Amino acid sequence: TKFALWGIGNPLKSSKILDQVRKYIAVKSDAFIFYSDNNKKKYINWVISPNKLFVAKNSIDINSIFEFKNAYSLKKLKSFKDKNGIDSFSILTVGRLIERKKISWLLEAAALLKRKNYKIKLIIIGNGHEYNKLVAQSKNLGLFENTIFTGKLVGLENLGPWFIASDIVVAPGQIGHLATEAHAFEKPVILSDCKHCKGPEAQILIPNETGLLYSHGNIEDLSIKIETLINSSELRKKLSSKCISRVKDFAGTKIMVNGFLNAISKLTHSDIDYF
Numbered sequence: 001t002k003f004a005l006w007g008i009g010n011p012l013k014s015s016k017i018l019d020q021v022r023k024y025i026a027v028k029s030d031a032f033i034f035y036s037d038n039n040k041k042k043y044i045n046w047v048i049s050p051n052k053l054f055v056a057k058n059s060i061d062i063n064s065i066f067e068f069k070n071a072y073s074l075k076k077l078k079s080f081k082d083k084n085g086i087d088s089f090s091i092l093t094v095g096r097l098i099e100r101k102k103i104s105w106l107l108e109a110a111a112l113l114k115r116k117n118y119k120i121k122l123i124i125i126g127n128g129h130e131y132n133k134l135v136a137q138s139k140n141l142g143l144f145e146n147t148i149f150t151g152k153l154v155g156l157e158n159l160g161p162w163f164i165a166s167d168i169v170v171a172p173g174q175i176g177h178l179a180t181e182a183h184a185f186e187k188p189v190i191l192s193d194c195k196h197c198k199g200p201e202a203q204i205l206i207p208n209e210t211g212l213l214y215s216h217g218n219i220e221d222l223s224i225k226i227e228t229l230i231n232s233s234e235l236r237k238k239l240s241s242k243c244i245s246r247v248k249d250f251a252g253t254k255i256m257v258n259g260f261l262n263a264i265s266k267l268t269h270s271d272i273d274y275f
Helices: 016-028 037-045 062-071 074-084 103-115 131-140 156-165 178-184 200-204 219-231 233-250 253-268
Strands: 004-006 031-034 053-055 089-094 120-125 147-151 168-171 189-192 211-214
Touching: 004 253, 031 037, 031 253, 037 053, 037 200, 053 253, 062 156, 062 178, 074 156, 089 103, 089 156, 089 178, 103 120, 103 131, 103 219, 120 156, 131 147, 156 178, 168 178, 168 219, 178 189, 178 200, 178 233, 189 219, 200 233, 211 219, 219 233
Parallel strands: 004 031, 031 053, 089 120, 089 168, 120 147, 168 189, 189 211
Antiparallel strands: none
């Protein structure tokens, strides 16, 4: 019987005790399947044989996004924007409204931009225990009329139009699949440079090629990065143009499933048909 572990991951902060436990399990197991190449590299550095280490990148169905986006007409887009009052540069963020997402920082950055007389529309999709707090903050900052709080939305039919109608996607704090979705919708993304705040999915971002990084917690730098994209349609196009090729190389259920099949093939010494 072969013994394989999936999603063992790495702790956000180093722990000598946990590391020793993980090393022991790695030695005893026949295979480890990780969410990312970075996790695999850590175990290689621990002198665990790379022959038993595999990667099945945690992902989503990007093909359905491509199909939805390609079928969404300009007429539909105009109607959607008119209906929702999206008449200026639009900034989208999606996720649970909880502290580690740092949406309050995005509101503060947007307030700085408004003081510089930039016309912006901030779209916040999600629900959570910080919802009422963020609504109140938007009012205190004079941003309420510039902000759309949609609440929780589920499914491509409900989420897709907001992505298509937005100019950029911003995740000021913790992020996971939103980075993949932004790339699949060809939207430049701005993320924090905090290595411990992001899931492995965020490794899809190539700084200055498919999006930008800002200094974690630096509201002014976040506003400057957004301002840079507001002022340069050429830069936005350049970043957007590389998003599709990047997401096809990095993500998708095909890549994830093939990661598992590769591990099973090596463990069983059998030929398996890959996707």
